[in-house]
Amino acid sequence: MAPTVGGGSLLVAWQLKGKNILIVGGGEVASQRIDSLLTTDAHLVVVSPNVGLNPRTKQFIEEHPDRITYHDRSFSGVEELDAMDMVLTALDDVELSRNICIMSRNAHIPVNAADIPDSCDFYFGSQIRDGPLQIMISTNGNGPRMANLVKRKLQKALSGFEGQTITKVGALRTQLKIRAPGVGGELGKRRMKWMTNLCNAWKEEELALMDDTMMQKLLDDGWENDCVPSFSKVGGSRRLNISRCPAIAPTLGFFAGALCTLLVVLVRRR
Amino acid sequence: MAPTVGGGSLLVAWQLKGKNILIVGGGEVASQRIDSLLTTDAHLVVVSPNVGLNPRTKQFIEEHPDRITYHDRSFSGVEELDAMDMVLTALDDVELSRNICIMSRNAHIPVNAADIPDSCDFYFGSQIRDGPLQIMISTNGNGPRMANLVKRKLQKALSGFEGQTITKVGALRTQLKIRAPGVGGELGKRRMKWMTNLCNAWKEEELALMDDTMMQKLLDDGWENDCVPSFSKVGGSRRLNISRCPAIAPTLGFFAGALCTLLVVLVRRR
Known part of the structure; x- marks a missing residue:
């Protein structure tokens, strides 16, 4: 860098x-x-x-x-x-x-x-957009070709959930501001801290799956008691995203290797 | 999206x-x-x-x-x-x-x-900088927390070569403009096409490894003859980057699986 x-x-x-x-x-x-x-x-x-x-x-x-x-x-x-x-x-x-x-x-x-x-x-610059999320890649006048190359890399790194997650987090933030209004000061800091804790504690997919009921429960049980309830505690459920698990590929490889060797051994035994 | x-x-x-x-x-x-x-x-x-x-x-x-x-x-x-x-x-x-x-x-x-x-x-917005490369992440007012989350993802997707690559490609572009000067028109289009072809044909690490001698050879042998010589043809050499190869993990898994099974079979045979 x-x-x-x-x-x-x-x-x-x-x-x-x-x-x-x-x-x-x-x-x-x-x-x-x-x-x-x-x-x-x-x-x-x-x-x-x-x-x-x-x-x-x-x-x-x-x-x-x-x-x-x-x-x-x-x-x-x-x-x-x-x-x-x-x-x-x-x-x-x-x-x-x-x-x-x-x-x-x-x-x-x-x-x-x-x-x-x-x-x-x-x-x-080259741009990526997903709802409220906008990303710009600038090479400071060093050519659009390289900006596009970087753009393709960044696109691959995004899950596609980001736009939805940002929308949901923004909606929760708006509701929090209605419940605890005002600009700046101690309250502003407490709001920011609570939102940060939530975003750290929950997974991105969990934030994307928030619905109105869950937001209300988060504010009632979480904000009011100065804590961050878990995703499942406010009624969330989600499926396992297999493609996100980095251990899957070598594990599948392991079993494929074991199976092939077993077959070779069995065939040679006959 | x-x-x-x-x-x-x-x-x-x-x-x-x-x-x-x-x-x-x-x-x-x-x-x-x-x-x-x-x-x-x-x-x-x-x-x-x-x-x-x-x-x-x-x-x-x-x-x-x-x-x-x-x-x-x-x-x-x-x-x-x-x-x-x-x-x-x-x-x-x-x-x-x-x-x-x-x-x-x-x-x-x-x-x-x-x-x-x-x-x-x-x-x-949240920003990433690597020399001439600048990336901005904006959530359009939906909170800096989410922008930082996206920023961390994007940082992981970058190789660290991008800034150097952009600098080198920019330097070549400047030299090309000295050799074939003028703004816009047919010549401008030919310049742009040649630069695009080069960036498509060469790998990012290869572009980052360009030096002055290689740039001269690229312009003499490539631009003048309307072709894009390969990296090795203009005198470049590079090491294989093993961590970039997605087939490594399952392949290692395969051999680990094969080895374990073989050991089990051998032990049971005794």
Whole structure:
């Protein structure tokens, strides 16, 4: 692992609900940008002549008329930036792209220009999403290919339960805040400690399997008595997940080996 | 996996080189913010009475006098925001925190208030860093505990080679751009295709082991002839990584089983 000081970016989860985003261009990169931005609840404005739209961009525009305003023309000038909160260019015309960056920066609007890293206020990275869970992989401008390689590795490491677990833990946290309201202070610390203890004590699958009844029981018997009841104590039950047990493969191998040798010995005895 | 439309954030890698960041507060959360921001090459201004500094914040201030300007006082008013590009609050005083958010928003400065998600323009997430590789895990406000759980899983899935591999691939890409310069167009596409083919054809450890001589040979023999030479062809050599081979465990099990059975049979024969 390399040292953490300097040379990196600040990775953040930007909240764009209700914000206006301008996308100049309609090709493949634009379609990737639209895909990322549909994740948020922003309103998108796409400016590109129809001939420049790739099939995926077209599909997004058709499927989300409430989320995307489309203008069938080229970028017309600085007035396009009025009321925009973010600007993205995805153009083959590098000169125009750089000009739009300068205009945006003058107007204090964050800007990203595809393929011109030195003109960008921020970079996109490879992303993984599972419900409320979002993971971003950034190589700090060292190429999307490597980001995708790392992405595939990380995808394999995820069980697929994570999104559901986070949703359930979030729901419990919301209910706990209703029962014991307030921001910060001693109560805030006690809430955080109790949630942490629960997440440490229960397995991920157990957290994912929480239902409303169990949450109520957890709060009544657990939070009120300052303890963390077990999964089964609040009425949970689950099946054994064989694929998760690392001892299975060598054990199966052991018995296969024993059986084969036994057969060989028996055959040779005859 | 949940659907990708709506309810999420835009995950971005923010470029803060040379920017001014105001951090109001000096406790534990402030120290985490400083740690994240030292990753970037931003200049930090920390405003907090000395009694409110936690040991880690103090250490950062002492160790990085060139990166952090420290003011031993409380937040004094809106003039503190002059020339700031980003504002972070890490205060127990929720009222003051909310006020700073309003002032920042009025001045079009992105703001994050610790523990008050509805006042934030962006969230921080759990992060992993290995040189140029940065990974962020965000639960979209559903709790840092779950983000840490996912982080530990992802850390286990990484080989530790990723940072070095990305650095080497980035260096090769830079050399390729010197040899075949220009932004976009047919040449840009050919460059991208060749880099992709290389990353697909070579193993991660092989890419991490590239040295200058090998890079030159790759460009001379590979790029110039529009092909991707193998790792050994450009002079690379590497050791077999046994721990990466998933067949090892059951195979060892098989032989252990065979040996045990053989011993039992032999003992019973006597």
